[in-house]
Amino acid sequence: MSETELVHKLQEAEGLAIVGKRIQRLDALGKVLGLPLYTSDIAPKDALRLKVVRSTVPHALIKRIDTAPAKRIPGVSAVLTAEDIPGINEAYSLLPDRPLLASTKVRCQGEAIAVVAASDYQTAQDGADNVLVEYERLPAILSPVEALKPDSIRVHDSGNVAKYLKVRKGDVKEGFRQADLVIENTYETQFQDTAALEPEVGMAWLEKDGSVTCVGSMQTPFYVQAGVAKVMGLSPDKVRVIQATTGGAFGPKSDEMPIDTCALSALVAQKTGKSAILAYTRDESMIAHTKRHPFVITLKTGAKHDGRLTASEALLVSDTGAYASLGPLVIIRACFHATGPYAIPHVKTDAYCMYTNNTMAGSFRGFGSPQVHFAAECQMDELAKKLDMDPLDLRLKNILRPGTLTATSQLVDEACGLEECAKRAAEASNWRAKRQEFGRDRGSFRRGIGVALMYHGNSLGPEGSDYAAVHVLIKPDARVVVRTALTEYGTGATSGLAQIVAETLGLPISLFELGGADTVSCQETGPTVASRVIVIGGRAAQLAATKLKEKILTVGGELLRCDRSKLMIRDGLVGHSDDPRQSITYETVVEECYKKHVSLIETGFYSAPKCEFDPENSQGTTYQQYTYGAVVAEVEVDTELGVVKPLKITAAYDVGKAINPLSLEGQIEGGTIQALGYGLMEQLVHVDGVVANPTLGDYYIPTSLDIPEIQTIIIEYPGAVGPFGAKAMGEPPVDLPAAALANAVAHATESRVFSIPLTAEKVLFAMRQRQR
Amino acid sequence: MAKHLVKFNVNGKDHALVVESAERLLDVLRDRLDLKGVKEGCGTGDCGACTVIMDGQLVNSCLLLAVQARDKRIITIEGIGTREKLHPVQKAIMKHNAAQCGFCIPAMVLAGKNLLDHNSAPSRDDIKEAISGVLCRCTGYYKLIDAVQEAAREIREDKG
Numbered sequence: 006m007s008e009t010e011l012v013h014k015l016q017e018a019e020g021l022a023i024v025g026k027r028i029q030r031l032d033a034l035g036k037v038l039g040l041p042l043y044t045s046d047i048a049p050k051d052a053l054r055l056k057v058v059r060s061t062v063p064h065a066l067i068k069r070i071d072t073a074p075a076k077r078i079p080g081v082s083a084v085l086t087a088e089d090i091p092g093i094n095e096a097y098s099l100l101p102d103r104p105l106l107a108s109t110k111v112r113c114q115g116e117a118i119a120v121v122a123a124s125d126y127q128t129a130q131d132g133a134d135n136v137l138v139e140y141e142r143l144p145a146i147l148s149p150v151e152a153l154k155p156d157s158i159r160v161h162d163s164g165n166v167a168k169y170l171k172v173r174k175g176d177v178k179e180g181f182r183q184a185d186l187v188i189e190n191t192y193e194t195q196f197q198d199t200a201a202l203e204p205e206v207g208m209a210w211l212e213k214d215g216s217v218t219c220v221g222s223m224q225t226p227f228y229v230q231a232g233v234a235k236v237m238g239l240s241p242d243k244v245r246v247i248q249a250t251t252g253g254a255f256g257p258k259s260d261e262m263p264i265d266t267c268a269l270s271a272l273v274a275q276k277t278g279k280s281a282i283l284a285y286t287r288d289e290s291m292i293a294h295t296k297r298h299p300f301v302i303t304l305k306t307g308a309k310h311d312g313r314l315t316a317s318e319a320l321l322v323s324d325t326g327a328y329a330s331l332g333p334l335v336i337i338r339a340c341f342h343a344t345g346p347y348a349i350p351h352v353k354t355d356a357y358c359m360y361t362n363n364t365m366a367g368s369f370r371g372f373g374s375p376q377v378h379f380a381a382e383c384q385m386d387e388l389a390k391k392l393d394m395d396p397l398d399l400r401l402k403n404i405l406r407p408g409t410l411t412a413t414s415q416l417v418d419e420a421c422g423l424e425e426c427a428k429r430a431a432e433a434s435n436w437r438a439k440r441q442e443f444g445r446d447r448g449s450f451r452r453g454i455g456v457a458l459m460y461h462g463n464s465l466g467p468e469g470s471d472y473a474a475v476h477v478l479i480k481p482d483a484r485v486v487v488r489t490a491l492t493e494y495g496t497g498a499t500s501g502l503a504q505i506v507a508e509t510l511g512l513p514i515s516l517f518e519l520g521g522a523d524t525v526s527c528q529e530t531g532p533t534v535a536s537r538v539i540v541i542g543g544r545a546a547q548l549a550a551t552k553l554k555e556k557i558l559t560v561g562g563e564l565l566r567c568d569r570s571k572l573m574i575r576d577g578l579v580g581h582s583d584d585p586r587q588s589i590t591y592e593t594v595v596e597e598c599y600k601k602h603v604s605l606i607e608t609g610f611y612s613a614p615k616c617e618f619d620p621e622n623s624q625g626t627t628y629q630q631y632t633y634g635a636v637v638a639e640v641e642v643d644t645e646l647g648v649v650k651p652l653k654i655t656a657a658y659d660v661g662k663a664i665n666p667l668s669l670e671g672q673i674e675g676g677t678i679q680a681l682g683y684g685l686m687e688q689l690v691h692v693d694g695v696v697a698n699p700t701l702g703d704y705y706i707p708t709s710l711d712i713p714e715i716q717t718i719i720i721e722y723p724g725a726v727g728p729f730g731a732k733a734m735g736e737p738p739v740d741l742p743a744a745a746l747a748n749a750v751a752h753a754t755e756s757r758v759f760s761i762p763l764t765a766e767k768v769l770f771a772m773r774q775r776q777r
Numbered sequence: 778m779a780k781h782l783v784k785f786n787v788n789g790k791d792h793a794l795v796v797e798s799a800e801r802l803l804d805v806l807r808d809r810l811d812l813k814g815v816k817e818g819c820g821t822g823d824c825g826a827c828t829v830i831m832d833g834q835l836v837n838s839c840l841l842l843a844v845q846a847r848d849k850r851i852i853t854i855e856g857i858g859t860r861e862k863l864h865p866v867q868k869a870i871m872k873h874n875a876a877q878c879g880f881c882i883p884a885m886v887l888a889g890k891n892l893l894d895h896n897s898a899p900s901r902d903d904i905k906e907a908i909s910g911v912l913c914r915c916t917g918y919y920k921l922i923d924a925v926q927e928a929a930r931e932i933r934e935d936k937g
Contacts, residue, residue, distance in 0.1 A: 029871055029872060029874060030874050030876075032879075033870070033871040033874070033876050034860065034871065035879075036876040036879030036882050037858070037863065037867040037868075037870050037871055037876055037882055037886060038814070038854065038858065038859075038860065038863075038867070039813075039814025039815075039853070039854030039855060039882070039883035039886070040813075040814070041813035041814070042879070043816070043880065045817070046813035050808075199914075200912075200914050201878070201880075201914055202816075202818045202824060202826055202878065202880040202881050202912065202913070202914055202915075203816070203818065203878070203880045204818070250879065251878065252816075252818075252878045252879065252880030253877075253878040253880060253914050253915055254878075255914070286820060287818065287819040287820060287821065287823075287824075494878060495877035495878030495879070495915045496877065496915075497874060497877065665874075667873070667874045668874050670919075670920070671874055671875070671877060671915070671916055671920055674916060674917035674918075674919045674920065675877065675914070675915045675916045675917045676917075677917055678916075678917030678918070679914065679917070700819065700821055700823060701818075701819050701821070701823035701824050701912065702821055702822075702823040706912060706914065707917075708909045708910075708912060708918075709904075709905040709906075709908045709909045709913075709918040709921075709922065710905055710906065710909045712905075712917060712918055712919070715917070715919060
């Protein structure tokens with residue numbers, strides 16, 4: 006057993022005092038008081054305000070950029086283009102495709118071409134409006150399926166396929182031969198905007214030694230550091246990046262936009278010697294930042310008369326827009342999860358991430374999983390209908406259980422609570438009775454109930470190197486600071502890290518505070534994505550805390566003159582486990598440590614086991630552990646207008662271990678409603694490559710009046726990797742609601758809408774198609 | 778641009794400012810009075826992050842000109858509660874972990890407080906209606922509604 010496994014097991018065996026409790030997060034007070042915390046709140050009054058000149062067309066050669074009229078405007082202090090970049094004009098994350106400032110060609114709307122600095126935003130905007138860009142329009146390719154054709158217009162010289170991969174398990178031809186029934190359908194999903202309440206913002210200034218400091222709204226400071234250093238032609242150690250409080254992120258703030266905001270600010274700071282801030286407007290954010298990839302998914306599924314699945318063939322085509330961002334990783338997760346959580350003997354999946362001239366798609370909570378679960382779970386209901394089976398029964402016949410194999414032939418271990426999720430959600434929602442009762446609705450308002458099941462490979466798996474560093478410092482006043490470059494942007498996961506440290510050290514949570522994420526004071530720690538903070542960061546936090554505990558116990562043993570192995574820390578006391586009278590306060594021991602020059606700062610570094618699989622056919626261990634879940638949705642459809650009203654969502658998740666059930670419920674509830682928007686109302690519409698609705702008035706996200714009743718059910722089958730068995734739970738809540746809602750609407754209307762969002766027009770159209 | 782002398786009361790304090798015709802109330806509050814708890818999330822009146830209470834009504838300060846606030850009484854998050862004595866809505870939001878990213882929270886606190894000022898026993902539907910002008914992308918609103926409901930209970934018990 007490795008050291009980390011040992012720590013893990015020891016923790017498991019002990020009763021838990023803090024982990025698993027509904028504890029108030031540590032950053033709440035400043036937030037409810039509205040203290041100045043976010044980047045725009047802390048910008049110096051005299052910082053230059055920046056505006057960006059962006060492409061207005063989806064595909065064109067840039068013939069000329071004339072900055073002279075802008076420079077003549079009083080108050081404009083700088084107008085910078087690609088020529089002014091001292092380093093390398095690149096701001097991509099994976100494939101070398103995107104310049105920070107376009108100079109010869111634009112490949113989508115919203116590409117940055119120049120940045121204008123002035124003492125106020127209005128003057129900067131006047132300047133931006135007066136930068137003249139002359140285009141020679143090129144024909145644009147706007148459909149990812151069209152982009153696959155060999156004679157398609159090319160977005161990049163390298164071709165339109167940003168990434169292709171496949172899964173091959175068994176012999177899919179044989180699987181379809183064995184089938185009594187084969188169905189094939191095509192499903193489509195849309196661009197979804199993250200709509201974090203705080204749009205992207207970054208700020209920079211020069212230090213006296215020529216180095217640059219950046220502050221911004223972001224998920225991953227070290228990515229920003231590398232990006233800014235490259236653009237500025239500086240070594241990374243000459244760029245310090247500090248995360249300000251971040252007003253929601255959901256993915257795009259881990260991709261390229263925080264590089265853009267900070268690097269453009271740094272360029273201006275270097276040219277002018279003044280600090281500079283770039284805050285995106287809402288429409289600018291919605292056009293320029295990455296969104297959820299639209300997918301076109303064709304599924305062919307074979308089953309026996311009794312419902313046993315024999316084969317699945319899938320073709321996935323995603324639209325990553327003009328630049329890849331993290332699209333090539335999103336397609337991996339989509340490809341591996343495309344069958345849904347079922348044991349199917351023969352699987353063939355082909356997955357393409359395509360360039361088009363639409364705006365850029367990239368990271369968004371769920372990362373390819375909501376799209377494929379929408380398709381897979383609608384397909385299960387279509388199959389159930391053809392087989393005349395209850396959709397839940399069909400699923401239960403085929404779900405992943407311990408001992409079965411996933412689509413990538415990974416053996417499902419004991420940590421699989423999928424069956425319990427499905428059964429508990431069905432029971433709590435009264436599935437069987439309502440399925441009957443709602444089916445008898447007549448008249449214009451008809452109710453429906455739908456179910457969907459999911460599995461979600463945890464952390465990065467095949468998508469990157471998976472490690473984390475967490476620092477824990479005990480100060481002379483005995484308070485404990487937990488610091489890491491894993492950032493907090495709303496989930497409360499960093500408070501979860503403090504809970505894990507508190508549990509390990511045997512200290513009350515009231516002693517804890519969070520340090521901010523900063524490239525100077527934190528070790529590089531990988532990206533804050535994929536629900537990694539608890540699962541991977543939590544292990545690092547445990548390791549750091551364990552090292553500190555050793556020191557406290559050693560010094561405590563010296564003070565108490567007893568064997569250190571007999572000592573424990575509990576409720577802030579260091580004492581003898583057999584004799585509670587022999588104890589001293591934890592504060593006394595800390596004081597003694599400082600007197601004796603025992604260092605009380607430790608770093609925990611955890612590196613997840615590598616996922617090993619055959620890259621050719623994608624067979625093997627693709628993720629170290631899985632989160633499982635079931636969602637039941639109930640709706641009422643106005644069959645005259647097509648309007649869908651959600652009535653209730655029942656969501657059951659196997660979370661491994663709930664570190665903080667209160668925060669976890671917040672993740673489930675928030676994710677459910679973000680996904681309800683995805684299923685029912687949200688679509689960033691592109692017309693000829695131009696975003697038609699980049700405002701929160703035209704792009705409608707759920708308000709408090711749009712939410713249904715919700716019931717969350719937490720089920721715990723401890724996973725192999727996460728601390729105390731915890732599984733990823735930031736992302737998974739967005740995987741299922743769209744599918745469950747679509748199935749509920751299909752139940753209510755006896756008609757299938759094969760795409761989301763389920764708008765009134767589409768629902769009505771589907772009903773009319775059926776009646777014909 | 779024409780300049781105007783505007784007097785108004787913010788968080789109990791009188792101010793007299795010379796403002797330009799086109800100056801937004803949001804910018805005056807944030808930049809000139811340094812009330813950074815007032816947030817800008819869209820600038821088009823859609824998200825409600827810039828909500829303040831003006832003469833007992835919730836308003837989007839991004840859609841109001843400073844001159845429209847003449848002679849009004851304005852309350853921002855800075856006028857609600859202190860570290861030592863939080864408003865019951867603030868306390869309940871903390872207790873329910875209903876502040877996630879926190880960007881909408883100043884507006885949510887004001888929306889909750891304004892409701893409770895007018896209705897001490899709101900139903901869940903009343904609360905949903907009262908906060909519906911403020912968008913939140915993190916919580917799905919449930920814990921915020923729970924918090925306002927709990928704050929209402931606390932206020933009633935204190936009075937009772």
